[in-house]
Amino acid sequence: MYRNDEITRNIDWMTVILYMACVMMGWLNVFAAVYSPEDHTSIFDFSNNAGKQLMWIGTSVILIICILVIHHRFYDSFAYIFYGIMILLLLLVLVAGTNINxxxxxxxxxxxxxxPAEFAKVATSLALARFLDAPGINLTKRKDLMYIAGIIGLPAMLIIASNETGSTLVFASFVIMLYREGLPGFIPAIGIAAAALLILSLIVPKLYIFLAIAVLALIVIWMLPRYNRTPTNILSISLIGLIMMGVVTGVDFFVNDVLQKHQRNRIKVLIDPNIDPLGVGWNVTQAKIAIGSGRLHGKGFLEGTQTKFDFVPEQSTDFIFCTIGEEHGFVGSAIVVAIFIGLLCRLIFLAERQRSKFSRVYGYCVAGIIFFHVMVNIGMTIGIMPVIGIPLPFFSYGGSSLWSFTILLFIFLKLDSRRTSMFARG
Incomplete structure (x- = not known):
């Protein structure tokens, strides 16, 4: 057994301080995003998003206390149960859920x-940590990879069935953890190559891509040692080249017949931001105008004109970084990015020092999810990522988002606090 004072003594306060900084800066920027001299003049006005966010922050404190008080073995022992409950909720929301946007x-x-999709990330992280912590699991075995694909793929498919593409793509962040735990490098490389081919196929004429693939295959064959230049190896390399050509050929079908109209538009805007600045490109165009108008030091708190006149949709949620850029400029934006980098570096450091594989795997899941959210959210506001509608952790308005990231982070801090206690007892 252990005393409750051990929890506060051993918890990583540096991470807690970074969390608090993100939450408080987020709250101030949510207020700035909804501020109006005529209608909303108080940050404590519970009729606007800033006041509501304060309530979510207050309830998050209660969640933190509960997480830290509960015994650390609870999260390991009930990981699969949490996962099962979340799958049921994802099924139920398809039937009884409310349609929003x-x-x-x-x-x-x-x-x-x-x-529920926000909390599915937490449940999936726990389930993956529990599975990988089992004896004999090896990421080079096909059977184990299939189980892992099932753990990740089941909630992802249910989320995409509810038309939440952005939340589904976040599940790709688990590749970071899997690579750390021994996933063969060629698997993520294939995914990166497929994404690169998709984008290139929309920019470069397909004939040029076919020629480049053929030349690359010939170079690879020529570079093989003579004793490895067997008919089998040559056939394998040629087959890979043909598969790549097949992927390029199927891009048009995928974009035009599989993706929905708004998804096609987002890809087109990513490739050519000026394709329709008053239509499908409006969000990205206005976001870049808002961030650019902040220049070095910004226009000042509550002085953002792009924000005040609602030029950027979803200003307090998905595009909250526009408010930061406009009102606080490059300096403020750099500080926010630096805080996130500090948080991610700290999480990786904590994950690496864990004595149990369960804690380490879960820690890398937390770091991967936060990294993916930050990279995509900030990237889409400056036009280097497609607009997929995912929140900026701890900054964007929303109870589900704040709760899920708080739970995700503090479960890991609970596991880490127990590690330091065990280490101290030697």
């Missing part, structure tokens, strides 16, 4: 809306 992924309780 074209996505049936919300449970609505009066004025409060909860999105």
């Amino acid at each position: 074209g996505s049936r992924s919300w449970f609505k309780f009066g004025a409060v809306s909860i999105q």
